[in-house]
Amino acid sequence: MKFASLGLALALTGLAAPALAQTFAIDNSHASVLFFAKHFGFSTAAGRFNTVGGEFTIDEKDASKSSVKLEIKVDSLETNDAKRNEHLRGPDFFDVKQFPSATFQSTAVKASGDNYDVTGDLTIKGVKKSVTLKLKRNATGEDPWKNLRTGFDGELVINRNDFGVNGLPPVVGPEIKLWLSIEGIKK
Amino acid sequence: MDAVTELKVQTVLALAGAPLLTLGAVLAVGLWGARRASQPARPGLLAAALALSLAVAWGGLVGYPTAFPPVDRKLWVPALALAVPALFALVDRSSKADRLAVIAPLAALTLLGSATLVFAPILGGEYAPADRVGFGAALALAAWLSLDRASRALPAPPALAAVCFSALGAALAAAMAGTAIMGQALGGVACVSGVASIIAWRVPRLTLGAAGVAALLTPYLATVAIATLYGELPVTAAALFLIAPIGAATALFARSVVPATLLAALTAAVIAAGGVALTRQAETAKAAQAAPAEPAIGNPTSYDQL
Numbered sequence: 431m432k433f434a435s436l437g438l439a440l441a442l443t444g445l446a447a448p449a450l451a452q453t454f455a456i457d458n459s460h461a462s463v464l465f466f467a468k469h470f471g472f473s474t475a476a477g478r479f480n481t482v483g484g485e486f487t488i489d490e491k492d493a494s495k496s497s498v499k500l501e502i503k504v505d506s507l508e509t510n511d512a513k514r515n516e517h518l519r520g521p522d523f524f525d526v527k528q529f530p531s532a533t534f535q536s537t538a539v540k541a542s543g544d545n546y547d548v549t550g551d552l553t554i555k556g557v558k559k560s561v562t563l564k565l566k567r568n569a570t571g572e573d574p575w576k577n578l579r580t581g582f583d584g585e586l587v588i589n590r591n592d593f594g595v596n597g598l599p600p601v602v603g604p605e606i607k608l609w610l611s612i613e614g615i616k617k
Numbered sequence: 618m619d620a621v622t623e624l625k626v627q628t629v630l631a632l633a634g635a636p637l638l639t640l641g642a643v644l645a646v647g648l649w650g651a652r653r654a655s656q657p658a659r660p661g662l663l664a665a666a667l668a669l670s671l672a673v674a675w676g677g678l679v680g681y682p683t684a685f686p687p688v689d690r691k692l693w694v695p696a697l698a699l700a701v702p703a704l705f706a707l708v709d710r711s712s713k714a715d716r717l718a719v720i721a722p723l724a725a726l727t728l729l730g731s732a733t734l735v736f737a738p739i740l741g742g743e744y745a746p747a748d749r750v751g752f753g754a755a756l757a758l759a760a761w762l763s764l765d766r767a768s769r770a771l772p773a774p775p776a777l778a779a780v781c782f783s784a785l786g787a788a789l790a791a792a793m794a795g796t797a798i799m800g801q802a803l804g805g806v807a808c809v810s811g812v813a814s815i816i817a818w819r820v821p822r823l824t825l826g827a828a829g830v831a832a833l834l835t836p837y838l839a840t841v842a843i844a845t846l847y848g849e850l851p852v853t854a855a856a857l858f859l860i861a862p863i864g865a866a867t868a869l870f871a872r873s874v875v876p877a878t879l880l881a882a883l884t885a886a887v888i889a890a891g892g893v894a895l896t897r898q899a900e901t902a903k904a905a906q907a908a909p910a911e912p913a914i915g916n917p918t919s920y921d922q923l
Contacts, residue, residue, distance in 0.1 A: 470620040470621060470624075471619075471620050512904070512907035513795065513904075513907075516795040516849060517795045517796075517797070520795050520796045520847070520848045520849060521691060521796055521798070521799060521843055521844070521847040521848050522795075522796055522797055522798040522799070525689065525691070525847055527738075527739050527744045527846070527847050528689070528690060528691075528738050528739065528847055529738075555688070555689060556688040556689065557688060594680070594688070594689050596680060597797075597798050598624070598797065598798070599624075599627065600620040600621070600623040600624040600627065601620070601624060
């Protein structure tokens with residue numbers, strides 16, 4: 431009887447654990463990282479990074495135990511102009527041969543309902559700065575193939591000079607707005 | 618001031634204003650001091666003025682290191698622009714030394730050491746294979762020794778003019794290849810060496826020496842290499858730009874300063890023009906292969922029209 435009770439307790443613990451902290455792998459096909467920069471102050475030019483990877487863990491009971499890890503392949507940037515893409519990839523801006531990836535690793539997470547303030551280290555061109563990413567959780571549920579999915583939208587404003595992406599200052603404004611939407615598949 | 622005017626003012630100040638002010642100030646103070654002491658100008662004066670003004674130009678256009686070692690390896694260049702001429706100044710001080718026996722290995726070690734510092738993250742990999750780096754270093758060494766020989770046998774203007782026209786061509790090609798800032802940095806080298814050539818023509822007691830050659834070539838060669846290995850400057854064009862300062866050697870055939878300078882400038886310009894032509898050809902081919910952007914409606918502008 432004691433063994434049966436212990437077995438039941440372990441089974442319940444085992445069932446309950448994933449509901450507390452679940453880890454999701456980022457689905458690159460449903461992940462978008464867009465960037466917006468002023469062009470001479472005339473307009474806002476937009477671009478995107480096509481290759482985004484990483485994972486996030488959500489602890490439903492204790493949000494502070496949640497975490498986010500993102501990796502962006504900077505070489506995958508796209509701005510609808512081949513010449514501009516090449517310029518942005520080159521030594522004047524992202525210098526992708528020297529710095530192929532940009533990363534974000536969370537250090538603290540606060541939640542208020544579906545809104546998350548994710549503080550973490552953003553590393554671009556080898557320069558690490560602490561930033562706070564505002565994320566809003568969207569729907570959670572199973573896709574037609576029974577994979578559990580959830581996703582977030584969020585945004586962040588950075589100063590490109592802080593990360594050494596300081597080419598052509600008057601042409602490209604210092605403030606860069608990043609908007610991202612990430613969808614994860616439960617591991 | 619609107620953003621377009623700000624861009625023009627910033628570029629002119631960084632490319633020419635601050636470097637030329639530095640060049641003029643160092644030479645004026647040095648020559649004034651030498652005049653007071655009734656002595657000829659110190660051999661390292663022109664080298665010091667070139668090293669400082671080129672470091673100011675490069676730092677102003679690309680950036681100065683904010684950490685040691687610099688996270689962005691390109692930012693070694695301003696430090697090297699000062700340190701390498703200081704090293705070669707030691708050769709200038711030792712008049713008894715067999716110069717070639719000292720200069721050749723020292724220049725080779727400097728080139729390989731600088732390449733290791735600036736290109737460590739990609740050295741030996743897909744973007745900077747060892748054979749390509751070795752070939753480039755060999756060409757750079759040939760240019761270095763040739764410029765050193767010309768600077769010993771002739772007054773300073775021919776060597777300065779050869780570097781000026783080499784840098785001018787490389788600046789155009791780098792900008793065409795999509796690295797505008799490296800183009801501006803090379804423009805800074807062209808501007809400083811061109812003005813220094815005119816000053817050295819008017820003030821013949823200014824000599825280059827081994828330190829002056831190092832001051833000219835360190836930022837020039839490093840920027841060409843960065844535009845190629847971190848950027849997209851075609852390798853064939855880069856080879857011509859690395860070797861273009863060899864044009865200074867043709868000045869050895871002329872008998873006076875002005876024809877010697879013109880000959881050196883012309884030879885370097887012809888070699889550099891070959892590099893520009895190769896870059897243009899490569900860019901045209903690349904544009905033909907590139908996937909077209911989404912079609913514009915109405916009156917389209919291209920990124921080249923920035």
